[in-house]
Every structure is written in C-alpha cells, then in structure tokens.
Amino acid sequence: MPLALITGASAGIGATFARQLAAQGCDLVLVARREDRLQALAAELLAAHGRHCEVLVADLASDADVARVAARIAALPRLDYLVNNAGFGTKGKYFHTDLAGQVNMHRVHVLAIVQLTHAALRRMVETNSGAIINVASVAGFTLSAGGASYSATKHWLNVFTEGLYLELRSSGSAVKVQALCPGFTYSEFHDVMGMDRAVVPKSWWLSADFVVQESLAALPSGRVIVIPGFRYRWLVRLLALVPRPLIYWGAIRAGRRMRRD
Numbered sequence: 001m002p003l004a005l006i007t008g009a010s011a012g013i014g015a016t017f018a019r020q021l022a023a024q025g026c027d028l029v030l031v032a033r034r035e036d037r038l039q040a041l042a043a044e045l046l047a048a049h050g051r052h053c054e055v056l057v058a059d060l061a062s063d064a065d066v067a068r069v070a071a072r073i074a075a076l077p078r079l080d081y082l083v084n085n086a087g088f089g090t091k092g093k094y095f096h097t098d099l100a101g102q103v104n105m106h107r108v109h110v111l112a113i114v115q116l117t118h119a120a121l122r123r124m125v126e127t128n129s130g131a132i133i134n135v136a137s138v139a140g141f142t143l144s145a146g147g148a149s150y151s152a153t154k155h156w157l158n159v160f161t162e163g164l165y166l167e168l169r170s171s172g173s174a175v176k177v178q179a180l181c182p183g184f185t186y187s188e189f190h191d192v193m194g195m196d197r198a199v200v201p202k203s204w205w206l207s208a209d210f211v212v213q214e215s216l217a218a219l220p221s222g223r224v225i226v227i228p229g230f231r232y233r234w235l236v237r238l239l240a241l242v243p244r245p246l247i248y249w250g251a252i253r254a255g256r257r258m259r260r261d
C-alpha cells in the first residue's frame with residue numbers, strides 16, 4: 001500500500017489531502033498538534049476506506065518535535081508522499097505583532113519543511129520514487145502590508161521547491177516535487193487568523209476539495225508550480241508584468257482591506 005505523511009492534517013487542506021489520498025488507497029501518517037482531531041480523522045478513514053492511519057502529535061514550531069517527525073519519516077517502511085501543509089497566518093504589521101508568532105511562522109513554514117523534506121528526499125532519491133507536495137500560496141507571488149512574514153515564507157517555499165525540482169531533474173530522478181499555491185480557500189485558516197471572509201468577494205473563494213484535486217491531478221505531469229483556479233493563474237501572470245511601484249501601492253491597499261490594521 002502507498003504511504004503518505006501529511007502535516008497539518010487536523011483541519012482544512014491537510015485533512016482534505018488525507019481524505020482524497022485515503023480514497024485513492026493510501027495509508028497515512030497524520031501530523032498536527034490536536035490529537036482528538038487526528039484520532040477522529042483516523043477513525044473516519046478506517047471506516048470509510050479501510051485505510052490505516054498513524055497519528056503523530058507534533059508541534060512543528062518545536063525543534064524536538066520536528067526531529068521526532070523527521071526520525072519517523074526515516075524509519076517508515078515506505079514513503080510515497082510527503083505533504084508539507086501545516087501553516088497559519090497572522091494579522092497585523094510585523095512590528096506591532098508578537099515576535100514569538102513571527103518566529104514560529106518561520107519555524108513551521110520554513111525550518112520544519114527544510115528538515116522533513118531532507119529526511120523524505122534522502123529515501124525517495126534512493127528508491128527513485130515518491131512525491132513531495134509543499135503547500136505554498138498565491139501569497140508566494142504577491143506582497144501584502146500586514147503579511148510580511150507570511151508572504152516571505154511562501155515566496156521562500158516556492159523558490160525552495162523550484163530549486164529541488166531543478167536538482168532532481170538534473171540528477172535524472174523520477175522523484176516529483178510540487179509547490180501547491182492556492183488562493184483564498186475555505187478552511188479554518190481565516191478563523192485562526194481572525195480575518196473576516198466577507199472582505200473577499202465570494203467568486204475568489206476555492207474549496208479545499210478543489211485545491212487538493214488540482215494538486216493530485218497535476219502530479220503525474222510533474223508540473224512544479226500548481227495554482228488552482230483560472231482567476232489566480234491569470235492574477236499571477238499579470239502581476240509578473242506590473243511595475244514594482246504599482247505592486248507596492250496595491251499591496252498597501254490590499255493589506256488595509258484584508259488585515260484591517
């Protein structure tokens with residue numbers, strides 16, 4: 001049976017990856033902090049698809065917990081997918097917010113991914129099989145006043161994933177890496193962050209089901225950057241042509257609108 005390890009599996013996009021991969025016949029290792037949520041999901045997937053789920057409770061902002069998850073990745077009998085999905089947003093300007101929250105964001109969005117990806121690629125490259133999906137964001141192509149760390153970590157994740165893609169390609173490896181870049185997606189993300197969803201027009205919202213379907217459907221092609229939804233694909237293309245001063249003007253306006261700080 002194929003085996004997938006998913007971080008941030010207790011809610012939203014991560015739980016949706018778990019459901020879709022289980023439906024495809026995968027056994028799973030579910031990682032997050034909320035054990036009750038992970039246990040409930042494990043029971044649901046066993047009942048619905050007969051798939052075995054291991055629950056691994058870990059805070060990916062903690063060095064010790066990340067090392068424990070990396071050690072588990074190294075010890076698993078096999079590993080077909082690693083989904084680096086855990087993440088969160090913060091509200092407010094960098095210099096007004098709590099420093100611990102900003103540091104934790106870099107720990108979860110950057111350092112944890114560096115370590116878990118290293119552990120996974122070591123074995124995937126050796127067996128010449130497997131795929132890593134890094135859940136980045138459209139924010140990895142944009143800027144927003146009020147989201148400095150969020151945009152910076154997601155830009156990093158896109159560039160890191162493309163760098164790995166080049167290294168794998170230049171080694172002739174069959175291992176796949178993907179940066180999944182969703183736009184606004186219904187999940188618990190905006191509740192955790194404290195953002196009012198009404199400030200974004202309904203037509204810009206995606207379902208987690210659609211986002212995950214687009215990601216998994218793109219895997220066989222080996223496409224490295226996956227942006228679900230034509231609106232967001234066009235937005236990213238357009239932004240690449242816009243002069244920087246205009247980007248800054250838009251980022252300040254968007255920051256005011258979204259973050260209300």
Ligand SMILES: NC(=O)c1ccc[n+]([C@@H]2O[C@H](COP(=O)([O-])OP(=O)(O)OC[C@H]3O[C@@H](n4cnc5c(N)ncnc54)[C@H](OP(=O)(O)O)[C@@H]3O)[C@@H](O)[C@H]2O)c1
Pocket residue numbers: 007008009010011012013014031032033034035037058059060061085086087088089108135136137138181182183184185186187188189190192
């Ligand atoms: N929703 C959107 O609009 C959107 C758009 C673009 C990109 N994304 C990205 O999609 C990913 C998933 O977000 P989502 O929308 O599904 O949000 P969500 O519903 O809030 O889920 C976030 C998941 O991350 C886990 N997590 C957060 N901090 C963690 C930590 N310190 N250690 C371990 N797990 C942690 C949470 O689990 P516990 O709380 O149980 O630990 C939860 O399972 C994130 O990387 C986010 O940046 C979301």
